[in-house]
Amino acid sequence: MLAVDPLRSDRPLIVYVDYKSPYAYLAVEPTHRVARSLGVAVDWRPLTLDIPSYLGSAKLDREGKVVEAQRSAGQWAQVTYAYKDARRYASLRGITVRGTTKIWDTRLAGMGMLCAKGQGDTELRRYSTLVFERFWKRELDVEDPAVIAAVLREAGGDAAPFERELASGGRARYDQLQRAIFDAGIFGVPGYVVDGEYYWGREHLPRIRWILAGRRGPAPDVAYQHFA
Amino acid sequence: MIAVCVDFKSPHSYLAFEPTRALERRLGIDFAWWPLVLPALPRPKPASPGDDRGARHRRARAEYLARDIARYAEARGLALGDVHRDVDTTLPAQALLFLRQTASERAGAFCARVFELVWKENANPADTSAIEAALGSASGGFRAYLERDAARELAENARALAEAGVWSVPAYLVDGDVFIGRQHLPMLEWLATGRAGEPPL
Numbered sequence: 001m002l003a004v005d006p007l008r009s010d011r012p013l014i015v016y017v018d019y020k021s022p023y024a025y026l027a028v029e030p031t032h033r034v035a036r037s038l039g040v041a042v043d044w045r046p047l048t049l050d051i052p053s054y055l056g057s058a059k060l061d062r063e064g065k066v067v068e069a070q071r072s073a074g075q076w077a078q079v080t081y082a083y084k085d086a087r088r089y090a091s092l093r094g095i096t097v098r099g100t101t102k103i104w105d106t107r108l109a110g111m112g113m114l115c116a117k118g119q120g121d122t123e124l125r126r127y128s129t130l131v132f133e134r135f136w137k138r139e140l141d142v143e144d145p146a147v148i149a150a151v152l153r154e155a156g157g158d159a160a161p162f163e164r165e166l167a168s169g170g171r172a173r174y175d176q177l178q179r180a181i182f183d184a185g186i187f188g189v190p191g192y193v194v195d196g197e198y199y200w201g202r203e204h205l206p207r208i209r210w211i212l213a214g215r216r217g218p219a220p221d222v223a224y225q226h227f228a
Numbered sequence: 229m230i231a232v233c234v235d236f237k238s239p240h241s242y243l244a245f246e247p248t249r250a251l252e253r254r255l256g257i258d259f260a261w262w263p264l265v266l267p268a269l270p271r272p273k274p275a276s277p278g279d280d281r282g283a284r285h286r287r288a289r290a291e292y293l294a295r296d297i298a299r300y301a302e303a304r305g306l307a308l309g310d311v312h313r314d315v316d317t318t319l320p321a322q323a324l325l326f327l328r329q330t331a332s333e334r335a336g337a338f339c340a341r342v343f344e345l346v347w348k349e350n351a352n353p354a355d356t357s358a359i360e361a362a363l364g365s366a367s368g369g370f371r372a373y374l375e376r377d378a379a380r381e382l383a384e385n386a387r388a389l390a391e392a393g394v395w396s397v398p399a400y401l402v403d404g405d406v407f408i409g410r411q412h413l414p415m416l417e418w419l420a421t422g423r424a425g426e427p428p429l
Contacts (some may be wrong), residue, residue: 203411218252219303
């Protein structure tokens with residue numbers, strides 16, 4: 001597993017994502033657009049959210065009825081709003097964001113991401129696209145190592161490093177990496193690190209673009225906006 | 229109609245105010261300004277050896293939010309001071325409800341003055357004379373409203389907003405849809421101008 005400084009990279013922009021976050025999913029395309037327009041390489045990294053620790057937890061049946069919950073009314077309001085908000089932006093782009101029935105453990109998918117990343121930007125982009133799309137259509141069991149290995153192969157990569165990592169204590173190393181990221185103050189996705197500063201949410205892309213482009217002119221405000 | 233919900237002690241509401249007024253001007257319409265009194269922005273709790281992941285997450289988030297508010301305020305030349313200030317904004321919230329019934333066209337200007345009182349002058353928004361001054365010539369009948377209807381109407385307003393799905397500020401309501409945060413302003417503009425061009429991402 002990679003030993004990395006959570007706030008530093010040899011690329012000018014670090015982006016943290018978790019496949020179970022619809023906001024991370026929505027951020028991928030505009031982030032690619034900003035990076036492409038500036039000719040900037042992105043260092044994509046996994047950040048596996050521990051959602052119950054700050055938003056409570058719940059399980060729903062297939063009809064969307066709550067069968068188990070440890071959430072306050074305020075936490076429910078936030079979660080309900082977040083899904084609705086993500087869906088309306090997703091629908092404008094033809095992206096499917098189905099409701100989930102439980103909080104998924106996406107650590108294996110994160111390990112798969114690191115494996116794909118080790119094989120190249122093309123493999124990583126294909127892998128992430130497949131995982132995000134299928135997970136949010138509820139077509140992917142991200143807790144099944146065989147499923148992750150299959151996606152890696154489908155993305156044009158080699159699944160063997162992932163399987164070797166799993167078989168040699170890779171989960172513990174991945175958890176250690178996640179603790180280091182969290183200890184650095186990076187707690188939410190999509191998370192951007194530029195010039196050593198952390199930004200949470202794709203609404204910061206206008207400012208991130210401004211920083212990467214040399215901070216010319218007035219700094220823009222937060223906004224969900226269109227990027228060509 | 230676009231409705232905007234604000235709490236005068238919320239730094240996020242304050243940072244959203246001018247961009248929201250600018251959108252009002254661009255669209256040439258008056259937004260409906262509504263008050264919502266919420267708890268102050270949580271102050272990060274000091275670290276303690278027994279902190280669990282949730283406590284550490286809340287602290288990291290609270291510290292981040294303060295930094296984030298500061299960097300965007302700085303970009304606009306605003307010195308906010310203590311972003312966690314816990315002043316009582318009940319009175320200006322009641323005044324805004326009163327104004328909505330008596331002179332709603334002045335609601336935006338009233339909000340501007342109260343935000344200035346709280347964030348530039350560090351004034352006490354619970355000071356009746358300061359709020360009456362902000363109401364200006366529309367203050368007639370305000371004291372009677374305070375004694376008669378204000379508390380009940382503010383509570384009813386909060387219930388109605390909660391039922392509509394408003395849990396934070398600034399919140400924007402458009403055709404029953406709730407948008408939390410000023411990052412949605414491009415979406416509001418896109419919706420209000422007939423969905424012309426590419427939508428915000």
